[in-house]
Amino acid sequence: MALLPILCYPDPRLHTVAKPVQAVDARIKALIADMLDTMYDANGIGLAATQINVHERLIVIDVSEGRNEPLVLINPEITWASADQQVNDEGCLSVPGIYDGVARASAIRLTALDGEGVSRSLEAEGLLAVCIQHEMDHLMGKVFVEYLSPLKRNRIKSKMLKARREAERA
Numbered sequence: 366m367a368l369l370p371i372l373c374y375p376d377p378r379l380h381t382v383a384k385p386v387q388a389v390d391a392r393i394k395a396l397i398a399d400m401l402d403t404m405y406d407a408n409g410i411g412l413a414a415t416q417i418n419v420h421e422r423l424i425v426i427d428v429s430e431g432r433n434e435p436l437v438l439i440n441p442e443i444t445w446a447s448a449d450q451q452v453n454d455e456g457c458l459s460v461p462g463i464y465d466g467v468a469r470a471s472a473i474r475l476t477a478l479d480g481e482g483v484s485r486s487l488e489a490e491g492l493l494a495v496c497i498q499h500e501m502d503h504l505m506g507k508v509f510v511e512y513l514s515p516l517k518r519n520r521i522k523s524k525m526l527k528a529r530r531e532a533e534r535a
């Protein structure tokens with residue numbers, strides 16, 4: 366088991382646009398295992414490779430109650446999104462302690478490779494749809510706080526920078 370360090374907002378590396386995964390090989394499979402370990406250890410429901418400073422289109426998710434239904438999405442592409450949107454409070458392992466409302470499509474359809482490199486289509490709604498859209502934003506270099514007002518975002522940025530300074534002093 367390997368835990369990977371998670372980048373924290375406002376780290377500029379979180380704004381890197383990820384490139385497609387070229388092959389689901391041993392390197393990617395090891396990365397998936399480490400990302401799942403890291404996500405479960407941090408009590409997160411999703412983690413994008415961007416957040417561990419790997420800029421390839423790879424996401425791990427688990428929204429199950431039992432924390433035993435990992436979902437791996439490689440090179441995900443949304444093929445349909447409902448016009449209907451819902452606002453949910455979101456949080457992010459890269460913005461610890463911050464939760465705020467973001468409007469997202471209530472339902473989506475997508476295609477992706479699974480952890481074995483097999484092409485899959487899936488439909489998602491509810492928390493899973495929110496989580497997939499949030500993680501796919503990470504792959505585009507976007508953090509959820511960028512949907513909030515500039516005022517809120519600046520407050521969050523100051524809070525994160527202050528927490529980082531305090532951690533460095535400790």
Ligand code: NI
Nearest residue numbers: 456457458459
């Ligand atoms: Ni996030």
